[in-house]
Amino acid sequence: MKEAREIIERYFAEYAVCPAEDGGAVVLTKTAYTPYGDPGEGYFLIDAYYPAANEAYHKTVRLIADLNAAGIAAERYAKFGFKELAVRGGLADRVYRNTLAYSGRDGSRFALSGLCVAGFGQPLPPRPGPADTAEPPGRQNTACGDCGQCVRACPTGAISATGFDRAKCLRQYMADGAFPDERAARAAGRRLWGCDLCQACCPANSDKTTPMPAELRELLKIEGFVENISARVKGLIPWIGANYAKPEKLKRLAEQLLKGRDL
Secondary structure, X not given: OHHHHHHHHHHOOOEEEEEOOOOOEEEEEEEXXXXXXXXXXXXXXXXXXXXXXXXXXXXXXXXXXXXXXXXXXXXXXXXXXXXXXXHHHOOOOEEOOOOOEEEOOOEOOEEEEEEEEOOOOOOEEEEOXXXXXXXXXXXXXXXXXXXXXXXXXXXXXXXXXXXXXXXXXXXXXXXXXXXXXXXXXXXXXXXXXXXXXXXXXXXXXXXXXEOOOHXXXXXXXXXXXXXXXXXXXXXXXHHHOOOOOOHHHHHHHXXXXXXXXXX
């Protein structure tokens, strides 16, 4: 078990061995990120979550290979329920009204990845990252209450006082590969993947941003995006992964966004 932990810590500073529903345990890793600032009117937007999640995925693949090479059986944990596992394992405090998991230091700004590792038969205390108790700069870090900011910020009414309607979420429309109507396309603005409005307004999140990397920004340039979709998608795959960078979906979404801007 010590050898497995040493290998895991080469890749992830923060992880926990979390109890799974089948009675076993899952090694759940956490990758924090800072959201991108707006690159400007001439560019589509992609949430910084997706590059962070893509990075976590590839690190997990390499980690599993190293564990197996050391004679430690490991495989990806492909089931859902990461947010609930994170709470049970101590990597997150609770799931908020917008259905995202939050932790004291990172708010909701982190990606989770999971793997099953032989030898971790029982859950263990989490290994926290550095300065785990630090308050996020610029905001008051509080438990989800009744401020209603996410309810007011959601442009499609997916978040309400009574719960969350995934079918109305802009992120779900993007996953489906099309906005259902012109109103939803207009609500998305220039957002090609991800919405982020409920996270950006949340008092439990920092208001800190980081500039979008120049290479990614150039790939999201609106001018020529649809016309050169194959080249743009090829460039986006290393950033957000092939599951999100699908040419037919991104082209359709981009066309709808551009049409919505013209209305």
